[in-house]
Amino acid sequence: MDFFGIRAKSKAENAVQINEVSQQYLWSYMPWVFHHKDKKEKPLGNVYFQSIMNLIWNGISNITYDNSGKPSLTLDAITQFIDANATLLVNQYLRLGFIAVFYDEKGNYRIPQDSELKYDKYNRVINKYCVVIYSPQYQAEKTSLFRIAFPMIAWINKLAGSQDYLADTFGCFGVLSSPDIPMSPQGKRQLLDSIKENYGTMDDRYPFMLMQNDAKWTPIQPDAAKLAFSDQIKDAYKILCNLFGVPTQLLFDDNSTYNNVKEARIAFYDTTIRSYAEILLKVAQALLVASNDFIPKNSLNYHFTNIPELEKSLSSAVAERTAWLEYLIKLRDAG
Numbered sequence: 034m035d036f037f038g039i040r041a042k043s044k045a046e047n048a049v050q051i052n053e054v055s056q057q058y059l060w061s062y063m064p065w066v067f068h069h070k071d072k073k074e075k076p077l078g079n080v081y082f083q084s085i086m087n088l089i090w091n092g093i094s095n096i097t098y099d100n101s102g103k104p105s106l107t108l109d110a111i112t113q114f115i116d117a118n119a120t121l122l123v124n125q126y127l128r129l130g131f132i133a134v135f136y137d138e139k140g141n142y143r144i145p146q147d148s149e150l151k152y153d154k155y156n157r158v159i160n161k162y163c164v165v166i167y168s169p170q171y172q173a174e175k176t177s178l179f180r181i182a183f184p185m186i187a188w189i190n191k192l193a194g195s196q197d198y199l200a201d202t203f204g205c206f207g208v209l210s211s212p213d214i215p216m217s218p219q220g221k222r223q224l225l226d227s228i229k230e231n232y233g234t235m236d237d238r239y240p241f242m243l244m245q246n247d248a249k250w251t252p253i254q255p256d257a258a259k260l261a262f263s264d265q266i267k268d269a270y271k272i273l274c275n276l277f278g279v280p281t282q283l284l285f286d287d288n289s290t291y292n293n294v295k296e297a298r299i300a301f302y303d304t305t306i307r308s309y310a311e312i313l314l315k316v317a318q319a320l321l322v323a324s325n326d327f328i329p330k331n332s333l334n335y336h337f338t339n340i341p342e343l344e345k346s347l348s349s350a351v352a353e354r355t356a357w358l359e360y361l362i363k364l365r366d367a368g
Contacts, residue, residue, distance in 0.1 A: 075190055075193035075194040076190055076193075077189055077190060077193035077266070078185070078186035078187065078188070078189030078190045078193070078269075079186065079190070081186075081189060081270050081273065082182065082186050082273060084284060085273060085274060085277050085279050085284070086277075088279050088283060088284070088301070089123070089277065089279065089305070089306070089309075090120055092301065092302060092305070092306035092309075093119050093120055093123055093306065093309060093310075094119075094120070095302075095306070095337050095338050095339050095340055096119060096306065096309075096310045096313070096335055096336075096337060096338075097116065097335060097336055097337075097338050098112045098115050098116050098313070098314070098317060098333065098334070098335045099112060099333075099334060099335070099336070100112055100332050100333055100334070101331075101332055101333075101334055102328060102329065102332030103332075105326065105328060105332075106140065107140055107321065107324045107326045107328065108321070108328060108332060108333065110140045110142065111142065111317050111320050111321055111324075111333070112317065112333065114134075114142040114320075115313055115316065115317045118144060119309075119313055121144055122134070122144065122313060122316065123309050123312075123313070125144060126166075126168060126177075126309075126312065127168075127177060127178045127179050128177060128179045129147070129171075129177055130167065130168045130170055130171030130175070130176060130177035130178075130180075131158065131165055131166060131167040131168060131171050132165065132166050132312065132313075132316055133145055133150060133158050133160070133163055133164070133165045134163065134164045134165075134316060134320060135149075135160070135162060135163050136162055136163075136164065136320055136323060136324075137162060140324070142320060145160070145163070156171075156175050162323075164316060164319040164320055164323060166312060166315055166316055166319070178276065178277065181276065182273060182276060182277075185269055185272055185273055185276075186273070188269055189266055189269050189270065189273075192262050192265050192266050192269070193262075193266060195262060270284075277305070278301070278304060278305035278308075279301065279305065280297035280298075280300060280301055281297075282294050282296075282297035283297050283298065283301060295342050298340075298342050299342050302337060302340055302342075306337075310335050310337075313335075314333060314334070314335055317333050318330040318333055321333060
C-alpha cells in the first residue's frame with residue numbers, strides 16, 4: 034500500500050512532457066481590464082487580439098523542421114526542441130522582442146525565464162551558453178510587437194466600454210432640478226453615484242426614481258450614431274491585423290469571396306508564417322553551430338504541412354519553371 038502517496042506523486046511528476054509550458058507568471062503583454070463599476074472599459078480588444086494570435090499559432094503548428102544530413106543525435110535533439118516549442122519561441126519573440134534559448138554541453142535546450150536573462154548597457158542578452166536573435170523592433174527601439182500593440186488594444190477596450198455605456202443609458206443625459214437635490218458638492222456627488230449604481234435599464238436596477246417633491250428633467254441627447262463606435266473598433270482591429278501580418282480577409286467575412294480568402298491564406302503563409310519559420314530556423318542553426326559537432330548548417334530545414342492552397346501554389350510554380358526549362362531546351366535544339 035502507498036501510505037505516503039509516493040507512487041501518486043511520482044506518477045504526477047513524471048508525465049511525458051511533449052513540449053514545454055511557459056513558466057512566466059505574468060502575461061504582461063495583455064492590457065487586462067478588471068471589473069469596476071466606474072471603469073468604462075470592456076476587454077473586447079483582448080478577444081480581438083487573441084483571434085489574431087490564434088491564426089498565428091495555427092500557422093506555426095503547420096511548420097515542420099527536419100534534417101537532410103547524416104543521422105545525428107544533435108540534429109534530432111535540436112529539431113525536436115524547435116518543433117515542440119515553436120509556439121513558445123515565437124511568443125517570446127513577440128512579447129520580449131527576441132528569442133533566447135539556453136543550452137548545455139549535454140545537448141539539453143530550454144527556454145529561460147525572464148528573470149534568468151542578463152543584459153548589458155545596450156540591453157543585449159549576455160548569458161553564457163545562450164543563443165539570441167533580436168526582432169527589428171528590438172534592434173531599433175528596444176521594444177516588441179506586443180508592447181507596440183498595447184495602446185491599440187486599450188483603445189478598443191475603451192471604445193467597447195463607451196459603446197456599452199451608451200447602450201445601458203440609451204445615450205440620455207440631462208439636467209435634473211428639484212428641491213430634493215442636495216446643495217453641497219459632496220451631496221450632489223453622492224446622489225450622482227447613487228443614480229449611476231441603482232437606476233437604469235438593467236435587471237438589477239430601478240427603472241424610475243421616487244422623490245418627495247416635483248422634479249424637472251431637461252434631456253440632453255447627443256447623436257450617439259455619429260460617434261460610430263463600431264466603425265472605430267473595426268478600423269482599430271484592422272490596424273492590429275496589419276501590425277501582426279494577418280490578412281483581414283481571414284478574420285472579416287464581409288466582402289470576402291472564396292478566392293479572396295484563398296489568396297489571403299497563401300499570402301499569410303508565404304509572408305508572416307514563413308518569416309517566423311526562417312527565424313526559428315536561424316535559432317536552430319545557431320544551436321547547431323554552438324554544439325561544435327561540425328555539422329553543416331544547411332543540414333536543418335523546414336517545410337509546411339496541411340496547407341493545400343500553398344502546396345498547389347508550389348506545384349504550379351514548379352510546373353511553370355519546368356515548362357520554361359523545356360522551352361529553353363527546344364530553343365537550344367533549334368539553334
